[in-house]
Amino acid sequence: MALLVLLGGARSGKSALAQRLAAATDAAVILIATAEARDDEMAERIAAHRAVRPTDWTTVEEPLDVARAIAGVPQHACVILDCLTLWVSNLLLSGWSAQRIEEEAGRVAALAADRVAPTLVVSNEVGMGVVPAYDLGRAFRDVQGRVNAVFCAVADRSVLVFAGRALDLTPADDLIEMFGRA
Numbered sequence: 152m153a154l155l156v157l158l159g160g161a162r163s164g165k166s167a168l169a170q171r172l173a174a175a176t177d178a179a180v181i182l183i184a185t186a187e188a189r190d191d192e193m194a195e196r197i198a199a200h201r202a203v204r205p206t207d208w209t210t211v212e213e214p215l216d217v218a219r220a221i222a223g224v225p226q227h228a229c230v231i232l233d234c235l236t237l238w239v240s241n242l243l244l245s246g247w248s249a250q251r252i253e254e255e256a257g258r259v260a261a262l263a264a265d266r267v268a269p270t271l272v273v274s275n276e277v278g279m280g281v282v283p284a285y286d287l288g289r290a291f292r293d294v295q296g297r298v299n300a301v302f303c304a305v306a307d308r309s310v311l312v313f314a315g316r317a318l319d320l321t322p323a324d325d326l327i328e329m330f331g332r333a
Contacts, residue, residue, distance in 0.1 A: 154264045156302045158276045158320070159312035166200065168312055169231045169271040173208075178229040178268050180208040183220045185238040200233075214241045218259045226267040235274035235302065239295050243287070249294040256298040264305040274299050276311065 155172070157165045173180045182204065188194035204210065209228075213220040217238055224230050235256075242252050263270040278296045283289045303309040303320065310317040 153266055153268075154260075154270050154272065154302075154306040154308075156272045156274065156299070156306045156309040157312055157317070158274050158299060158303075158309065160276060160279070163312045164315035165273045165275075165312045166233050167203075167315065168317060169233060169273050170204070172271055173229045173231050173269070174205065176229045176269060178227055179225070180205070180229045180231065181211060181224050182208055182231045182233060183211045183213055183217060183224075184233060185214050185217065185235075185241060186212075186233075187214045187237070187241060214238070215245060218255065218262055221259065221262045221266070221270075224266075229268050230263070230266065230270040231273065232263065232270065233273040235272060235298055236277065236295060239298055240291060243291055243294070249290060249297075252294050253297050253301060256301045260302045260305045263302070264307075272302055272306075274302070 157169055159165045173182075184197075184200075186193065186197050186200075188197050201210075211220050211223075214237070217232065221230065221232070239252060239256075242255070247255075263272060275295070276299065277292050283292055303322075309320040311320055312318075
């Protein structure tokens with residue numbers, strides 16, 4: 152399996168599961184972190200993530216150019232990309248259009264899917280709650296959903312993580328095929 156996408160809500164266990172899966176491989180692990188410490192609370196979150204990360208893993212902090220970060224990783228290293236949600240947020244706040252973000256997501260997803268060693272991509276499922284009250288929130292929710300779909304479309308497997316439990320996400324085309332045989 153080359154590309155696994157882990158989707159879920161906040162504090163659902165996505166990152167912890169990605170770390171457990173990466174630790175189970177015999178490969179060197181490189182974590183591509185997209186978070187930026189824009190305030191004290193986020194700095195604390197980043198510090199907490201760093202504290203539980205194995206010391207022999209390499210961390211690449213890249214809030215915007217994730218394609219370059221993935222392209223720079225040796226093919227036989229396991230990659231954790233954590234997370235798409237902050238990456239999309241960073242791009243929106245940098246002035247990128249939704250269309251440009253989706254195009255870049257396609258490029259990054261293809262790079263991730265073409266890797267030899269496992270690539271574990273962490274992302275939030277943000278469309279299951281209330282409709283955001285502001286334009287930027289709605290734009291973020293919409294583009295994030297499409298970026299998640301872009302990655303899941305090329306992934307070998309996608310899971311939805313709830314309370315540390317992974318639920319397999321069956322591709323819609325597989326369901327259509329199964330329905331047509333019934």
